[in-house]
Each structure stands twice: as structure tokens, then as C-alpha cells.
Amino acid sequence: MNTFISIVKRDLQLAMRQGMDSVMVVAFFILAVMLFPFGVGPEANILARIAAGVIWVAALLSSMLSLERLFQIDYEDGSLELLALQPCALEITVMAKITAHWLTTGLPLLIATPLLAVFMSLPNDGFWALFLTLAIGTPSLSLIGAIGAALILGSQRGGVLLSLLVLPLYIPVLIFGVSAVDGAISGLPIKAHLLIMAGMLVAALPLCPWAGAGAIRQALET
Amino acid sequence: MALFSGEDILCFRGERTVFSDLSFSIQSGEALVLRGPNGSGKSTLLRLMAGLLKPHDGTITWDGENISDDPEGHNAHLHYVGHADAVKPVLSVHENIAFWANLRTNAGPIEAALDAFGIGYLTDVPGRFLSAGQKRRVNLARILASPAELWLLDEPTTALDAEAINDLKREIATHRASGGIVIASTHTEIGLKDARILNLDDFKLTEDAA
Numbered sequence: 001m002n003t004f005i006s007i008v009k010r011d012l013q014l015a016m017r018q019g020m021d022s023v024m025v026v027a028f029f030i031l032a033v034m035l036f037p038f039g040v041g042p043e044a045n046i047l048a049r050i051a052a053g054v055i056w057v058a059a060l061l062s063s064m065l066s067l068e069r070l071f072q073i074d075y076e077d078g079s080l081e082l083l084a085l086q087p088c089a090l091e092i093t094v095m096a097k098i099t100a101h102w103l104t105t106g107l108p109l110l111i112a113t114p115l116l117a118v119f120m121s122l123p124n125d126g127f128w129a130l131f132l133t134l135a136i137g138t139p140s141l142s143l144i145g146a147i148g149a150a151l152i153l154g155s156q157r158g159g160v161l162l163s164l165l166v167l168p169l170y171i172p173v174l175i176f177g178v179s180a181v182d183g184a185i186s187g188l189p190i191k192a193h194l195l196i197m198a199g200m201l202v203a204a205l206p207l208c209p210w211a212g213a214g215a216i217r218q219a220l221e222t
Numbered sequence: 223m224a225l226f227s228g229e230d231i232l233c234f235r236g237e238r239t240v241f242s243d244l245s246f247s248i249q250s251g252e253a254l255v256l257r258g259p260n261g262s263g264k265s266t267l268l269r270l271m272a273g274l275l276k277p278h279d280g281t282i283t284w285d286g287e288n289i290s291d292d293p294e295g296h297n298a299h300l301h302y303v304g305h306a307d308a309v310k311p312v313l314s315v316h317e318n319i320a321f322w323a324n325l326r327t328n329a330g331p332i333e334a335a336l337d338a339f340g341i342g343y344l345t346d347v348p349g350r351f352l353s354a355g356q357k358r359r360v361n362l363a364r365i366l367a368s369p370a371e372l373w374l375l376d377e378p379t380t381a382l383d384a385e386a387i388n389d390l391k392r393e394i395a396t397h398r399a400s401g402g403i404v405i406a407s408t409h410t411e412i413g414l415k416d417a418r419i420l421n422l423d424d425f426k427l428t429e430d431a432a
Contacts (some may be wrong), residue, residue, distance in 0.1 A: 013313070
């Protein structure tokens with residue numbers, strides 16, 4: 001637990017000081033969503049119809065933006081092999097890095113969401129559903145993405161490969177996230193959607209750090 | 223007394239056999255120097271000893287227990303210094319070392335570790351302003367900040383000046399005097415007293431004072 005906290009703290013400290021990463025992620029998120037009123041036209045009912053999907057897809061792409069660097073920098077400067085040589089399970093280390101990733105990207109996205117919901121004239125009924133699904137969904141995105149980030153270690157041009165690996169795995173989260181918001185707007189119960197998303201998160205919590213640690217061990221064997 | 227040994231180790235890199243039937247054994251207070259031309263497998267052997275690589279055949283044991291049975295337990299009694307120095311550019315020297323020391327249960331005073339390698343004056347300097355030799359000193363100070371019995375040093379003298387090499391020699395001697403084990407690969411003479419030498423081009427373990 002001590003190790004977990006130390007690593008989260010260090011990663012947050014690194015993110016704060018070399019700075020621009022989370023700011024860029026949020027800026028990308030806002031800009032990507034803002035393009036739609038320009039592209040589709042400012043009619044409120046059309047925007048409201050596509051709002052949930054647009055915000056979710058933008059959130060998904062922007063959380064992927066910073067994934068490439070999740071392990072890559074530590075891998076290149078030798079920190080990752082030292083982290084693997086500490087007396088605590090590598091899975092815990094991976095979990096700590098995922099937590100830090102969510103705190104520096106997922107959480108800022110969540111905070112920016114209300115602004116974008118207004119911008120896309122999302123109906124009030126859908127707002128809380130959007131916020132809730134993003135709150136449950138973005139940790140899953142960081143967890144699933146970590147497997148991809150660990151698998152691309154040591155490869156050139158990992159960024160493109162990463163999106164090919166990770167985007168298909170994001171589809172279930174996207175489907176339930178968007179349909180929950182649509183359901184809420186039409187006045188349907190969304191408990192089932194939220195429970196399924198929570199289920200995906202609970203499944204990803206142990207599985208993804210485990211798979212990520214396996215991929216890192218593989219990468220360090222070279 | 224701890225006993226670190228390997229028996230009949232076989233290791234492939236791709237299709238090539240790096241070494242086969244390699245055995246070694248080393249006790250508390252001893253030092254082993256790995257010699258051999260470039261590409262003879264010195265780094266590979268050190269990574270095997272650290273547990274980063276798994277041997278294709280043979281066993282590596284610590285006090286009779288296979289290190290792959292309890293990798294975290296093995297990690298707790300080793301320090302590895304590889305080619306990369308793992309110094310974060312935006313953290314100060316003190317923060318860099320404190321982070322690694324705090325991951326262990328037995329972190330000691332960081333100032334003393336810095337002074338041992340003559341970098342006490344760099345405490346608050348961010349990693350990005352350090353030269354290659356200073357980074358290497360930080361990496362070596364890291365292993366002093368949380369004591370561990372086994373030191374695996376892969377070319378530890380790279381980028382070090384004569385003064386720092388002397389510091390390293392002194393720390394290795396102190397470490398061995400307190401019952402530690404040092405295994406180092408090196409091309410330059412670091413003058414380890416009574417060290418045994420493992421020549422990797424012919425797997426011969428020769429006993430002599432280096």
C-alpha cells in the first residue's frame with residue numbers, strides 16, 4: 001500500500017511539473033467536441049440528439065492520447081526495470097500508474113464535461129447520466145488502455161499500434177455509456193446500464209493490472 | 223551468511239546460445255567480476271541474476287531457494303544498476319533518490335548516500351541539469367540509500383571520473399565488509415580486492431586478486 005501511494009504521488013508530481021499533458025488532453029477534448037456545432041450546424045435539437053455520442057467518443061479519444069506515455073518514458077529511462085525490481089508485486093505498481101493516469105486525464109475530463117454538455121445543448125435529464133457514466137467509464141478506459149500501453153513497449157511508432165489495440169476494446173464501454181444517456185433523456189430507467197458499466201470496471205480492476213504487468217515483464221526480457 | 227549461486231544456466235538470445243552450463247557461487251563478503259568481450263553475455267547474466275530474465279535451463283538460487291519461486295523476495299535483497307540511470311529530469315536529486323529509497327522498508331539517510339558519492343551539493347538540483355557522470359553518481363547513491371545485500375552492477379564505472387571510481391571502490395569495500403555481495407561487469411580496472419573473476423568467453427571461474 002505504501003508503495004502504491006509512493007508511485008501515485010511520484011507520477012502526479014511528474015505530471016504537475018512537466019506539466020502540459022493533462023492540460024493538452026482536456027484542451028483536445030473541448031476542441032474536438034466544439035468542432036461539432038461548426039460541422040453539424042448550431043440547431044439545438046440536432047446537437048442534443050448527438051451530444052452523448054460526441055462527448056463520449058471525444059472522451060475516449062482524448063484519454064487514449066496520453067496512454068502512449070504511460071509506461072514508455074519509464075521504460076526508456078530505465079525506471080521501469082527498477083520498478084520491476086522492487087519488493088512489491090509489479091501488478092501493484094501497474095495499478096498505481098493507472099490510478100495516476102486516471103487522476104491526470106480521466107478526472108479533468110470529468111470536470112470539463114458540464115461545460116461541454118451545455119455547449120452541445122444536452123437536455124438536463126441526460127446530464128447526470130452523462131456525468132455518472134463518464135465517472136464509471138473513464139477508469140475502465142485507463143485500465144484497458146494500460147494493457148495496450150504495456151504491449152507497445154519497445155516498438156517504434158507505438159501510438160498508432162496502441163489505438164488499433166485499444167479502440168476495439170473500448171466499444172462496450174462506449175455502447176453502454178451512450179445508451180444510458182439516451183435512455184435517461186427518453187425517461188427510461190438506466191440502472192441496468194450503470195450496473196453493467198460498474199461490472200466492467202470491477203472485472204477490469206484485477207484483470208488489467210495483471211495483464212499489463214505480464215506485458216511489461218515480457219518487454220523487460222529484451 | 224547468504225549464498226547466491228547458479229547451476230548449469232542455459233540462455234538463448236534469439237537463435238544464439240549466449241551461454242550454456244554456466245555455474246557460479248558466491249557468498250557474503252565476496253565479489254565476482256564478470257569479464258569478456260562485447261556481446262559475450264555479461265549484461266544478460268546480470269539480468270538473469272536480477273530475475274529480469276529467466277534462464278532456459280538451470281537454476282539460480284539464493285540460500286538454496288530458487289529466485290523465480292519468490293521474485294519479490296529476491297528483489298528485496300538486491301540492487302541492480304543497469305545502463306540507464308533512471309534519473310527523472312523534473313525531480314531534484316534528493317526527490318529522485320528518496321522515491322526509490324521509500325519503496326524499500328529499510329530506507330536510510332539520503333544525505334549520507336549523496337555525500338558518499340560527492341554529490342551532496344546537488345541535493346536540490348533537478349535531474350535535467352546533471353551531466354552523465356553526475357547521473358551515474360545519483361544512481362549509485364540510490365543503492366546506498368536503502369541497504370540490500372546483493373549488488374548487481376552492470377558497467378558501474380561508465381561516465382565516472384577517477385574520484386568517483388575511488389568512491390565506488392570504497393563503498394564496495396564497505397559493503398563487502400558488512401557481509402554484502404557484489405557482482406559487477408566491467409572493462410576498466412576497479413580493483414576489487416580478492417575478487418573472483420568469471421571469464422565469459424570460456425566460462426572459466428578464475429580465482430585471483432584483481
